[in-house]
Amino acid sequence: MSSPAPRDALSRADNTDRIQVAQLLTDAAAQGRLDLNEYESRLARAYSAKTYHELDRLASDLPGIATTPRGACRALPKSLVLGILSSFERRGRWNVPRKLTLIALWGNGVVDLRYADFTSSEVEIKAYSIMGIQSILAPPEINVVVEGTKLMGNIEDAASGSGASGAPVVTVRCFALWGGIHIKRKKRRPLAIPAD
Structure with a gap:
């Protein structure tokens, strides 16, 4: 291949x-x-x-x-996504880099990995929410590890655990200060077939 x-x-x-x-x-x-x-x-x-x-x-x-x-x-090396007094979204078909940093400062963001193409078998996501909220959606087959620190904030981990053997391992390192980070597994919906 x-x-x-x-x-x-x-x-x-x-x-x-x-x-x-x-x-x-x-x-x-x-x-x-x-x-x-x-x-x-x-x-x-x-x-x-x-x-x-x-x-x-x-x-x-x-x-x-x-x-x-x-x-x-080839694995994409790293990427930075910012939501400062605004929002960000990564949904649909996109290439997940080996290292992804997400920053929500008085903003919010959504990163949906369900339809994404992984470019590496190991992915590290660093998520920082300072008076902001982020959601990270993982498909059922990937392996997820969540680590985090919160100061008057919330880290909701509903995704940690094993997926399919050999599937990519996504490690999410979180920091929440008066903000929230929600990591959850979510099933895919049927893909829409484009009209001709």
Whole structure:
């Protein structure tokens, strides 16, 4: 998946290969080729796949998807998102960097990871809410670790725990001062199919 060169189907796949197949499956779901249940089932199997053979089988019945070369999947290094006296949103299909810093200062924000493409198997999110509120929504299959400090604020952790074996691990480090940070798991809704 990470290289168009021939390979042994029984060779061990790596995290980059699993992430790339997850992105291909998301493409197929967005095009209406997979319904929500099939998409989530294949996504969990992609993250836990050990060999190229297992990964290839997940997309073999998706013509045009499995054969589209995407090149190597490179992790985005880091990103900063600010909501100062304003708000921010990251929803829909977007690339999650390896490190993401969220700052809500007298503002609010929403980061929705349910339809996002992960570019790394380990993601660190630093969330700071100072008199602001943030929500981080995680899909069922990812692994979530929440750590935090609050001073007259609130950190609501309804997401910590294991997801699918081999799925990305998202560590959320929180700081809330007179503000709130809410991390929760939320199921996906069926993707809207674009009209022609």
